[in-house]
Every structure is written in structure tokens, then in C-alpha cells.
Amino acid sequence: MEQKDGHKPAFLKTYFRLLAAVRPYAIQLVAAILCMLVLATTTGIYAYLVGPVLEFLATGGGQGAEEILVLAVGFDAQGMDSDALLLLLPVLILIVAAIKGLSYFGQFYLMGRVGQKVVADLRMRMFAKLTAQSPAFFDQAATGQIISRFTNDVYAVEQAVTYAVAAYLRDSMQVIVLTVLAFILDWRLALIAFVVMPVAIVPIVHFGRRLKSVSVDSQVSLGAIADRLHEAIKGMRIVQVFCAEAHEQVRFRDENAEYLRIMLRSFAVRAAQSPVMEVLGAGGLAATIWYAGSRVAAGSLDPASFISFFAAVMMLYNPLKSLGRIGGVTAAGVAGAERVFELIDQTSPLRESPDAVRLEGLDREIVFEDVFFRYPGGAREVLRGVSFTARKGEVVALVGPSGAGKSTLVNLIPRFHDPSSGSVCIDGRDIRSLKIGSLRAQIGMVTQEIVLFNESVAANIAYGEPNPDRGRLRAVAERAHALGFIESSPHGFDTLIGEGGIRLSGGQRQRIAIARALWKNAPILILDEATSALDTESERDVQQALMRLMEDRTTLVIAHRLSTVFRADRIFVIDEGRIVESGNHAQLIAQAGLYRRLYEMQFSQENG
Numbered sequence: 001m002e003q004k005d006g007h008k009p010a011f012l013k014t015y016f017r018l019l020a021a022v023r024p025y026a027i028q029l030v031a032a033i034l035c036m037l038v039l040a041t042t043t044g045i046y047a048y049l050v051g052p053v054l055e056f057l058a059t060g061g062g063q064g065a066e067e068i069l070v071l072a073v074g075f076d077a078q079g080m081d082s083d084a085l086l087l088l089l090p091v092l093i094l095i096v097a098a099i100k101g102l103s104y105f106g107q108f109y110l111m112g113r114v115g116q117k118v119v120a121d122l123r124m125r126m127f128a129k130l131t132a133q134s135p136a137f138f139d140q141a142a143t144g145q146i147i148s149r150f151t152n153d154v155y156a157v158e159q160a161v162t163y164a165v166a167a168y169l170r171d172s173m174q175v176i177v178l179t180v181l182a183f184i185l186d187w188r189l190a191l192i193a194f195v196v197m198p199v200a201i202v203p204i205v206h207f208g209r210r211l212k213s214v215s216v217d218s219q220v221s222l223g224a225i226a227d228r229l230h231e232a233i234k235g236m237r238i239v240q241v242f243c244a245e246a247h248e249q250v251r252f253r254d255e256n257a258e259y260l261r262i263m264l265r266s267f268a269v270r271a272a273q274s275p276v277m278e279v280l281g282a283g284g285l286a287a288t289i290w291y292a293g294s295r296v297a298a299g300s301l302d303p304a305s306f307i308s309f310f311a312a313v314m315m316l317y318n319p320l321k322s323l324g325r326i327g328g329v330t331a332a333g334v335a336g337a338e339r340v341f342e343l344i345d346q347t348s349p350l351r352e353s354p355d356a357v358r359l360e361g362l363d364r365e366i367v368f369e370d371v372f373f374r375y376p377g378g379a380r381e382v383l384r385g386v387s388f389t390a391r392k393g394e395v396v397a398l399v400g401p402s403g404a405g406k407s408t409l410v411n412l413i414p415r416f417h418d419p420s421s422g423s424v425c426i427d428g429r430d431i432r433s434l435k436i437g438s439l440r441a442q443i444g445m446v447t448q449e450i451v452l453f454n455e456s457v458a459a460n461i462a463y464g465e466p467n468p469d470r471g472r473l474r475a476v477a478e479r480a481h482a483l484g485f486i487e488s489s490p491h492g493f494d495t496l497i498g499e500g501g502i503r504l505s506g507g508q509r510q511r512i513a514i515a516r517a518l519w520k521n522a523p524i525l526i527l528d529e530a531t532s533a534l535d536t537e538s539e540r541d542v543q544q545a546l547m548r549l550m551e552d553r554t555t556l557v558i559a560h561r562l563s564t565v566f567r568a569d570r571i572f573v574i575d576e577g578r579i580v581e582s583g584n585h586a587q588l589i590a591q592a593g594l595y596r597r598l599y600e601m602q603f604s605q606e607n608g
Contacts, residue, residue: 014334015330015334017341018333018334018337019165021122021161022118024117025113025117028110029111031110032110032114032166032169035103035106035110036107036169036170036173037173038099039103039173039174040173040174040176042099042103043174043177043315044178044181044312045096046096046315047181047315048308048312049092049093049308107170108166112162114161115162116162118157119154119157119158122340122344123150125344126149126150126154126340126343126344129343129344129346130146130343132348133346134349134417135411135416135417136417137346140376143227143230144223144225144227144228144230145220145223145224146343147223147230148219148222148226149339152336153219153336153340154336156219156333156335156336156337157336157337157340158333159329159332159333160330160332160333160337163329164333167323167326167329168326168330170319171320171323174316174319175319175320178312178319181308181312182312182313186306186309188291190309192291210269214262216335218259218263219339221258222259224255224258224259225259228255232248232252269328349376350415352435356433357433357435359426359435359438359439359441359442360438361442362426362554363392364392364428365389365390365392365427366389366424366425366426366554367388367389367390367423367424367425367428368388368422368423368424369387369422369425370422371383371387371421371422372384372385372386372419372420372422373405373412373420374420382405383419383577384576384578385578386405386409386422386578386579388572388579392523392554393554394554395555395557395569396555396556396568396570396571397559397565397568397571398410398556398571398572398574399565399571399572399573400574400594400598401598404575404577405574406574407528407529407558410526410528410558413431413443414439414443414526415431415436415439415440418432441522442522442524444517444518444522444524444525444526444553445517445526445527445528446513446514446517446526446546447513447527447528447529450509450513451513452500452501452504452512452513454496454499455496455497456491456493456494456497457486457492457494457495457497457512458473460497460512460516461476461477461515462519463519473519476518476519477493479548479549480511480512480514480515480518480545480549481541481542481544481545482514482515482545485508497512507541510542510545511545514542514545515545522553523554524553524554525549525550525553525555525556526556527546527555527557527558528558529559565585566585568585569584570582570583571583571584571585571595573593573598575594580593580594581594581595
């Protein structure tokens with residue numbers, strides 16, 4: 001949060017930045033402003049017509065009615081009888097009403113169109129920035145807070161752009177036109193009526209400041225509620241099996257109560273805003289009526305002029321009140337925009353070099369050279385001086401205790417993170433000198449935590465391709481040992497698998513992920529605990545699929561189950577961020593070191 005002294009500049013900076021997002025739609029905005037100008041002008045004509053029309057009706061005609069026609073439409077009404085004027089006046093009123101209605105429709109539709117386009121652009125910019133972030137960003141950012149920016153904050157921005165900007169422009173024009181009309185009709189009455197306007201600015205500014213503060217707090221609180229809800233839904237099985245429903249309800253109740261407290265404060269501010277503005281307006285109106293009444297009684301003020309003046313002042317009331325009320329919408333919109341722009345301005349630590357080159361494949365080897373790594377804000381090095389080479393076509397296994405740094409190590413290859421020091425090279429090039437997209441295009445990955453999307457089987461296998469070849473889909477699924485259960489599904493490859501693949505078993509999800517890697521057909525393959533969560537039967541099917549997947553690829557395998565790494569060309573044993581042993585299975589068993597202890601411990605557990 002900015003300091004109090006910097007509140008106004010920060011508010012204006014964000015507001016003007018928000019308005020700058022409207023620039024691509026300047027033509028539509030200008031058209032909307034022209035409609036608003038017509039709307040304001042017709043509103044002034046309405047106010048002006050009231051006095052002479054009432055005088056005409058009261059007196060049965062006269063100079064006032066002729067002035068209406070001459071000034072409003074340039075028509076010379078002299079010589080017309082009362083019946084003709086009586087016919088023309090309603091027609092004139094209908095014409096003004098039609099023009100006013102069309103101009104209101106035009107400004108409302110055009111401003112709505114501009115607002116929706118700006119919001120759509122902001123959402124796309126946010127999502128594009130989100131997809132460009134490193135995994136470290138998602139490790140630190142709460143999912144609910146991110147979702148809240150796409151929903152609650154963007155909605156607040158939408159209200160500010162679509163309605164607040166339109167209201168400011170439209171109501172300001174009406175205020176200007178009606179104020180000018182009031183001064184033209186009687187400048188002394190206008191001075192008395194509008195002496196209250198400068199006083200009214202003070203509460204408008206005060207309420208706007210309070211509402212912005214409340215809006216920021218409410219949006220943060222809604223994000224916290226979304227976080228709590230997301231965690232509870234995702235972990236509902238654990239919640240229920242540990243009988244922790246009451247515990248989660250208490251946590252949610254606390255977040256909900258905090259949001260309630262903030263919103264009650266918001267309603268208190270909003271509730272006070274309208275009566276304060278109304279009392280101030282009534283004060284000016286009361287003074288005007290008292291002064292006008294004394295002048296009419298003295299014969300120095302024409303009743304028709306006073307009626308038109310009074311109509312103009314009364315018509316001013318709604319736009320002035322709207323301007324005061326719209327401050328809350330603007331404050332909420334600017335608060336939302338600050339959080340939206342905070343995400344848009346987020347920079348990723350993974351920068352692509354301006355002279356980065358494309359990687360077209362793997363010709364020789366992947367080399368880790370004296371790699372150190374520490375997570376941002378971490379207390380210790382996760383990797384410490386790791387060096388090894390994985391040659392083209394080799395299967396390299398990484399084993400070791402949990403927390404040794406194995407997953408961190410392989411996550412450096414697709415540049416999910418960059419080393420704190422040292423380098424990772426492919427065919428002699430530091431991967432930081434490569435275009436990130438071309439690097440990741442050469443890498444396939446299957447992990448323990450399978451990520452599938454709520455789409456069809458085909459869309460998950462051929463991820464990112466809108467119209468995949470069905471023949472190739474069948475071939476890939478068959479190699480992944482997945483064709484049988486896919487074809488037995490109700491709609492085959494078009495079967496929807498549910499959120500996260502909930503309608504599939506663990507082994508089926510794993511084989512879909514393997515089919516996805518086969519479809520990509522990348523020369524580098526990373527297998528991170530790809531079978532550790534499976535039962536023995538599922539593991540056998542998945543292992544057969546993995547063997548097909550690993551053919552003719554450079555593969556890095558992480559596995560707790562050492563049975564999956566027996567066939568590796570080389571095995572590196574990692575402990576506390578260092579490589580402590582290396583060799584094939586037989587060599588490591590013979591060394592009688594950490595690998596052998598892990599193997600014997602696991603063998604005894606599996607046969608215990």
C-alpha cells in the first residue's frame with residue numbers, strides 16, 4: 001500500500017493508465033462523446049422549454065410560446081394562432097425526446113462496447129503474463145488471489161471503464177449545459193444556487209478516498225476466501241477422512257467474517273454519501289427559492305424564466321448526485337486496476353537473451369557443469385556443485401533420499417529455474433543462450449502428479465493441436481498401452497475425462513500422459529517419479545509404455561522404486577544436493593554405499 005502522501009499521485013497514475021487502455025478504441029469513444037454532447041444539449045432544451053410551455057398553457061399563448069419555436073427550431077411563429085402553436089409544441093417536445101433517446105442509446109452502447117473491449121484486452125494481457133511466469137511465481141502466489149484478479153478485480157475495472165467513465169463524461173456535460181443555461185436565465189439566482197457546489201467537492205473527495213481504501217481491502221479479502229475455498233475443494237477427501245470439516249468451517253468462517261466486516265464499513269461510507277450530498281443540494285435549493293420568491297413578489301423576476309431556471313436546477317440534481325455516487329465505482333475500479341497492473345507488470349526472472357538462438361534438436365549431450373541452486377528466499381543451497389553428462393540416447397537415472405534435489409535438478413533443463421551459478425549446456429550451448437520456446441519444444445515430461453485438462457482424451461494426448469490426425473492418435477495410444485481403455489470408453493477419443501482426469505484411474509491417467517509425450521516426440525525425455533503412485537498391476541502396464549517411450553531418446557529418470565532404474569546406462573546417486581556415487585546398477589551394488597543401502601531397505605520393505 002502506498003503512503004498517505006503518495007495516495008493521490010498513485011490514484012491518478014493508475015486512473016490515467018486505465019484510460020490509456022481505451023486509446024485503441026478512440027473512434028468509438030469520440031462517437032460516444034458526441035452522443036453525450038447531443039444528450040446534454042437536449043436536456044438543456046427540455047429545461048428551457050418548461051417555463052414558456054407552462055406560461056403558454058396558463059395564458060393560452062403569447063410571446064413565450066413564439067420564443068420557444070424561434071429559439072429551438074428557428075421557426076418564425078409570428079402570426080400563428082394558438083391552435084397551431086398548441087399542435088406544434090407537442091411535436092417539438094417529441095422530436096427533442098426522440099433525439100435525446102437516440103443519443104442516450106448511442107452513448108450507452110458505445111461506452112459499453114469500449115469498456116468490454118478494454119476488459120477483454122486486460123484479461124488477455126494478464127493471462128499472457130501469467131503463462132510467461134516461472135514456476136517460482138506459482139510457488140509463492142496463492143491461486144485464489146490470482147483468480148480474484150481475473151474475476152473480482154477485472155469486474156471492478158469493467159464497472160469503472162464502462163459506467164464510471166461514461167457517467168463522468170455524460171453527467172459533466174449535462175452539468176455544464178444546465179449551469180450555463182441557469183446563468184443565462186438569471187445570473188444572480190445562479191450564484192446563490194451554485195454557491196454550495198465548491199462545498200460539495202470536499203465530501204466527494206473524502207468519500208472517494210475512503211471507498212478506494214475499502215475496495216482494496218475487500219478485493220484482498222475476496223482473494224483470501226477464494227484461496228480457502230480452492231484448498232478445501234481440492235483437498236476435500238483429506239478433510240473428510242481426517243474428520244476436519246469443523247476445522248475448515250472455522251477457517252472459512254474467519255475469512256468470511258473479515259470480508260463481512262470490510263463490506264459493512266463500505267456500506268456505512270456509501271450510506272452516508274447520498275444524504276450528505278442531498279442535504280448540501282437542498283441547502284442551495286432552499287436559498288434559491290427564498291431569493292427567487294422575494295424577487296417574483298417584487299415583480300423583478302419573470303415567472304416563466306424562474307420556472308425554466310428551477311427546472312434546470314432540478315435537472316442538475318441527478319447528474320450531480322450521480323457524480324458523487326460514481327466516485328465509489330471509480331475508487332473500486334482503480335483499486336482493481338492496481339492489482340491487475342501489478343500482475344501485468346510482473347517480470348519473470350527467466351529472461352531470454354536478445355541474441356538467443358533456436359535449438360533444433362539434440363546432437364551430442366546434455367552437460368551439467370558445477371551447478372549450484374538456491375530457491376528465492378531459501379536458507380540453503382538445494383544443489384551444490386553438481387556436474388555430469390547425459391549423452392545422446394542414454395538413459396540416466398537420478399536416485400537418492402527425498403529432498404536430495406533430484407526434481408530441482410531436472411527442472412533446470414527446461415529452464416523452469418536458472419542455476420544460481422554454474423551452467424546447463426546442450427551440445428555445447430548454455431541453455432540461457434537459447435530461445436526458451438525452442439528449448440522446451442525438445443523436451444517431453446511425465447511426472448508423478450499428472451496434469452490433465454477437462455477436455456476429451458484426444459485433446460489431452462494431442463495437447464495444443466486443434467485437429468489431430470486420428471490415425472496417429474491411435475498409433476500413439478497403442479504404444480502407450482492406452483488404446484484398449486480409450487476405445488472401451490463411451491465416446492472413444494472424444495470422451496471427456498473430467499477435471500484433472502477424475503474419470504480415469506491412476507494408471508490410465510499415467511498412460512494418457514505417456515501418450516502425450518509420445519505425441520510430442522521430443523528428443524529429450526524427463527520422467528519424474530512416473531510410477532511411484534501406482535499399484536503393481538498398473539505399474540507393469542505403465543512400465544511397458546515407458547519402455548516404448550524411452551526408445552531413441554535421451555532420458556533422465558527420477559525414481560524412488562529402484563526396480564525402474566535397473567536398466568539405466570548410468571545412475572547418479574544424489575544426497576544433500578551433491579552427486580555422491582555414480583555407475584550402473586551392478587557397480588553401485590558392489591560399492592556398498594548409499595545406493596546399496598537404499599536398495600536393500602526397499603527390497604526388505606517390498607518383501608517384508
